[in-house]
Amino acid sequence: MTAQPTDPLVEVADLTVDFPTAAGDVRAVDGVSFRLAPGRALGLVGESGSGKSTVAAALLDLHRGTGARVTGTVRVAGRDVLAAPEAALRRLRGGTAAMVFQDPLSSLDPYYAVGDQIAEVHRVHRPGTSRRAARARAVEVLDRVGIADPARRARARPHEFSGGMRQRALLAMALACEPRLLIADEPTTALDVTVQAQILDLLHELRAESGLGLVLVTHDLGVAAGSVDEVLVLRAGREAERGPVAEVLGSPRAAYTKELLAAVPRVDAARVPPPGGAAGAAPAPGEPLLEAVGLRKEFGRGRERTTAVDDVSLTVAASEVLGLVGESGSGKTTLGRMLVRLLEPTAGSLRYRGREIGRLGERQLRPLRAEVQMVFQDPSSSLNPRRTIGESVADPLRAAGESDDRRAVRRARELLDRVGLDPDWYHRYPHEFSGGQRQRVGIARALAPAPRLLVCDEPVSALDVTTQAQITALLAELRRELGLALVFIAHDLAVVRAVSDRVAVLRAGRIVEEGPVDRVYDSPQHPYTQGLLAAVPVLDPQVAAGKRALRAAA
Known part of the structure; x- marks a missing residue:
């Protein structure tokens, strides 16, 4: 036919x-x-x-x-x-x-x-x-x-x-x-x-x-x-x-x-203030929990040498959320991995609670690992498919010195419940869960050693809007109840505005703009930031068509 x-x-x-x-x-x-x-x-x-x-x-x-x-x-x-x-x-x-x-x-x-x-x-x-x-x-x-x-x-x-x-x-x-x-x-x-x-x-x-x-x-x-x-x-x-x-x-x-x-988070909507705080307001002044000065990271040698992060300085206070945004290749993930010392800086200073940690060896870093944790972008690849989710959550507790296996299992079950999962799912494997549920497992595992700082690398990028809202609400709740500080890395500018106190915009490894999130979003000063915000999808088809026409004309 x-x-x-x-x-x-x-x-x-x-x-x-x-x-x-x-x-x-x-x-x-x-x-x-x-x-x-x-x-x-x-x-x-x-x-x-x-x-x-x-x-x-x-x-x-x-x-x-x-x-x-x-x-x-x-x-x-x-x-x-x-x-x-x-x-x-x-x-x-x-x-x-x-x-x-x-x-x-x-x-x-x-x-x-x-x-x-x-x-x-x-x-x-x-x-x-x-x-x-x-x-x-x-x-x-x-x-x-x-x-x-x-x-x-x-x-x-x-x-x-x-x-x-x-x-x-x-x-x-x-x-x-x-x-x-x-x-x-x-x-x-x-x-x-x-x-x-x-x-x-x-x-x-x-x-x-x-x-x-x-x-x-x-x-x-x-x-x-x-x-x-x-x-x-x-x-x-x-x-x-x-x-x-x-x-x-x-x-x-x-x-x-x-x-x-x-x-659906709105990039043009001011951030909802957390209980007891004003929208966009930074935590009370004090000694930074984490401070980076002049961080630089290079990969390769000779002519193949590439600078991924170039002279970045920033601070994160206790209970603060710092958003990191930028295009692919801007250095967001590399910077995040340096902040938790999964990557060693090529140059610069990295201090946690006033102590220089940028050059510490793995043995010296071990006590720090409990306080600074990372939530990775893809929970499927960061969870061991051959271990149950309960064991994946309990393992960091054992690594931190918990010798009583029954206590480790009980604590793992409590953490699963804390992130909105049924504790009886302890013996299930990662492939038996949805993407949003696996991300909750990743958060539970990061919380196991009771950290003070979480670096979240694109934790909601592959999730639908309702699951995304659940995960961001969970992080906000954990921040409020546990006093967690967060570094929130994302390419979704609307999500970053919804969860962050301050935002830093990266381009080609450098911070081109930084400040309170509402100020940066409402009055961006750098052309790169303006371009990022102009490219954000909108729910109005007529507005979307107008933005597409402007891009075509440019």
């Missing part, structure tokens, strides 16, 4: 997806239906576990062979996807429709040059294409997605690309065969606001130029507002609300949609 130009590009009717488990089938998608016309964009939004990615994968029948039971109808460009034979499905994937996955590192082969991987896709779907022509096409699409010096970059491997460049490379791979439909699963989740804006602007240009249809999976309602025509809100695998993006986000009918919108 050949689709006519007026036919829907995508037609989904009563889609249901069940996954078998030891405890019985789990229904991930329950009776979802929608249509997408050529050249239009649909946003699939909702919390983690709402079924967004499961629906997206069903559009290309990626559940085939996994044991999942998929029923209903899925038609793409007139083809019945669920009934298509393997050969036809192979032609559809990458040829007629292409998918961009959330994590580019897991989608790109680390051993092969990026250009070779794109060329391979082109040759598979365009039989008879010579290797030289396929390589030329790879360079062409890399240039199209904004990769500078594409001929040279085509020879580079994925680890030589930044996060934003890897996402662009995946887009180039998806576009190599000029598909009619692009399915993008959280394509901007781990990107800073400026790179995110560039990727979304690129998708808009591609739609305008080629009539590309887009299905965008995202938990960021601001991203959806500026990128799609219609929104389908999913909750527990079912449709909660569907309609034009301005209508759904501007005048939502479903209570669930209203809850999602209420949980």
Whole structure:
């Protein structure tokens, strides 16, 4: 069957997806239906576990062979996807429709040059294409997605690309065969606001130029507002609300949609003051808990030497929250790791409670480890998959000298309860939890030795808005009750404003602006800070379109 130009590009009717488990089938998608016309964009939004990615994968029948039971109808460009034979499905994937996955590192082969991987896709779907022509096409699409010096970059491997460049490379791979439909699963989740804006602007240009249809999976309602025509809100695998993006986000009918919108942090909203303090007010003057003076960190040698952090000075007072913001590669994570001495400074001074710690050896640092802890960005990679979450929380207690195993287990259970997890889950493994739950485990583990300072490296970047709100509320509660000081590293400027007393803006390893969070956000002085704030997604589609037009004009 050949689709006519007026036919829907995508037609989904009563889609249901069940996954078998030891405890019985789990229904991930329950009776979802929608249509997408050529050249239009649909946003699939909702919390983690709402079924967004499961629906997206069903559009290309990626559940085939996994044991999942998929029923209903899925038609793409007139083809019945669920009934298509393997050969036809192979032609559809990458040829007629292409998918961009959330994590580019897991989608790109680390051993092969990026250009070779794109060329391979082109040759598979365009039989008879010579290797030289396929390589030329790879360079062409890399240039199209904004990769500078594409001929040279085509020879580079994925680890030589930044996060934003890897996402662009995946887009180039998806576009190599000029598909009619692009399915993008959280394509901007781990990107800073400026790179995110560039990727979304690129998708808009591609739609305008080629009539590309887009299905965008995202938990960021601001991203959806500026990128799609219609929104389908999913909750527990079912449709909660569907309609034009301005209508759904501007005048939502479903209570669930209203809850999602209420949980979205606003970059233009003044910080809510903690109990007993004024918004944006720093803690009472006193000796800094942590003080960095002239910190510098270099990697490599000779001509390959790179300066990641360059002459950074800052202080963190007891019970204060200092936000660190900046683009990818600005030095945020490197600085955070130096503050907890996971990295040794190349130069500069680092003092904790008045004591120089920048040059201490590991044996001398051991007592300090209990007081200065880190919450890492990806709880999946920072938790041992072979140990239960309870053991992961109890281990720091044992390392700190707790010799009574029963006390360690009891304390670990108390910490799980403290961060909002059931203590009876002590014997479960990390893969049995959602992203937000794993992040809570990471926080519980960091709290185990009773620290005075937590350095949180992108603790909510991959979480949906409601889980994000829960984690930030938990950190605020812990700060209030335990007197914790926090260094909060994030690329989400709205979240940083909501939780921080002060903010420091990093660019190319240097602090370009610093001050009370409301002052910096309301009256940014440095052009770089102004650019970051201008790139933040907004919930109003008309405002988002205006900002996109201004970026295009610039």
